[in-house]
Amino acid sequence: xxxxxxxxxxxxxxxxxxxxxxxxxxxxxxxxxxxxxxxxxxxxxxxxxxxxxxxxxxxxxxxxxxxxxxxxxxxxxxxxxxxxxxxxxxxxxxxxxxxxxxxxxxxxxxxxxxxxxxxxxxxxxxxxxxxxxxxxxxxxxxxxxxxxxxxxxxxxxxxxxxxxxxxxxxxxxxxxxxxxxxxxxxxxxxxxxxxxxxxxxxxxxxxxxxxxxxxxxxxxxxxxxxxxxxxxxxxxxxxxxxxxxxxxxxxxxxxxxxxxxxxxxxxxxxxxxxxxxxxxxxxxxxxxxxxxxxxxxxxxxxxxxxxxxxxxxxxxxxxxxxxxxxxxxxxxxxxxxxxxxxxxxxxxxxx
Numbered sequence: 001x002x003x004x005x006x007x008x009x010x011x012x013x014x015x016x017x018x019x020x021x022x023x024x025x026x027x028x029x030x031x032x033x034x035x036x037x038x039x040x041x042x043x044x045x046x047x048x049x050x051x052x053x054x055x056x057x058x059x060x061x062x063x064x065x066x067x068x069x070x071x072x073x074x075x076x077x078x079x080x081x082x083x084x085x086x087x088x089x090x091x092x093x094x095x096x097x098x099x100x101x102x103x104x105x106x107x108x109x110x111x112x113x114x115x116x117x118x119x120x121x122x123x124x125x126x127x128x129x130x131x132x133x134x135x136x137x138x139x140x141x142x143x144x145x146x147x148x149x150x151x152x153x154x155x156x157x158x159x160x161x162x163x164x165x166x167x168x169x170x171x172x173x174x175x176x177x178x179x180x181x182x183x184x185x186x187x188x189x190x191x192x193x194x195x196x197x198x199x200x201x202x203x204x205x206x207x208x209x210x211x212x213x214x215x216x217x218x219x220x221x222x223x224x225x226x227x228x229x230x231x232x233x234x235x236x237x238x239x240x241x242x243x244x245x246x247x248x249x250x251x252x253x254x255x256x257x258x259x260x261x262x263x264x265x266x267x268x269x270x271x272x273x274x275x276x277x278x279x280x281x282x283x284x285x286x287x288x289x290x291x292x293x294x295x296x297x298x299x300x301x302x303x304x305x306x307x308x309x310x311x312x313x314x315x316x317x318x319x320x321x322x323x324x325x326x327x328x329x330x331x332x333x334x335x336x337x338x339x340x341x342x343x344x345x346x347x348x349x350x351x
Contacts (some may be wrong), residue, residue, distance in 0.1 A: 025250075
């Protein structure tokens with residue numbers, strides 16, 4: 001009878017055996033980005049001690065799930081390892097979890113109580129437990145007669161919140177009755193999620209029809225979306241952005257009567273440009289996608305990336321003109337803390 005065991009990947013021999021097993025099942029991406037977020041890994045061994053299944057936990061995300069069914073009843077080992085992973089999460093007081101998997105395995109997870117939120121030809125995104133996406137949407141603030149209002153949405157990481165972000169929100173505010181600003185919730189940026197939320201709230205306070213809310217678990221970030229079962233970085237970007245757009249369109253758009261989504265152009269980020277194009281393809285014509293040219297100061301394009309680089313280089317005076325006063329004051333007051341995060345390994349590239 002198969003037995004569930006803990007696998008400690010910090011032991012080189014265990015990690016090699018685990019990678020060899022998964023490679024044999026067609027999983028090849030063991031990049032630092034993928035492995036660094038793993039909290040715990042379980043293995044399934046048969047009567048001879050041979051590894052016949054495995055699965056890992058990264059926060060509340062199940063990943064690197066694979067089983068060999070050569071001499072077992074179809075589905076039995078898959079069910080056993082997924083159930084064991086869920087029991088591990090329960091022991092950690094985590095009662096809501098997600099899985100990103102190949103689309104062909106979506107039905108197998110559905111049989112174990114997972115609900116598919118969105119899928120592409122390559123991948124599927126599912127959740128299990130509570131609170132679920134309906135609870136998240138129901139908790140978002142609404143105004144009277146919202147369905148007959150002009151409602152728009154902006155999604156941003158705001159790492160940190162710049163004048164570019166501020167002017168994008170201000171334009172959406174002028175052109176609509178209500179604007180939701182969804183702040184990406186993944187805490188994997190130089191500015192922590194709580195800090196980014198406060199900076200966005202402070203920077204948009206003058207726009208009285210703006211609601212700043214958390215993107216929760218449903219506006220998928222690059223930090224949580226796995227690449228280990230996709231073949232290339234291009235495939236990862238495409239799959240991630242399409243799933244993100246489909247979740248937004250399926251759950252948030254009808255519930256909040258969202259009729260427009262505002263985006264900024266991104267002259268320096270291939271990922272963001274790809275994301276913008278995916279949103280247009282997925283959301284229109286039901287949702288008007290407004291792509292606004294990036295704001296500039298004295299001929300310079302405003303980007304949060306430049307601000308983070310200036311923090312690293314201790315050259316803040318060069319980016320002061322790109323920031324609202326609230327963001328500038330926060331950075332000045334917390335410069336050493338931010339620089340220490342960079343020295344400890346926090347990456348400042350990307351968004």
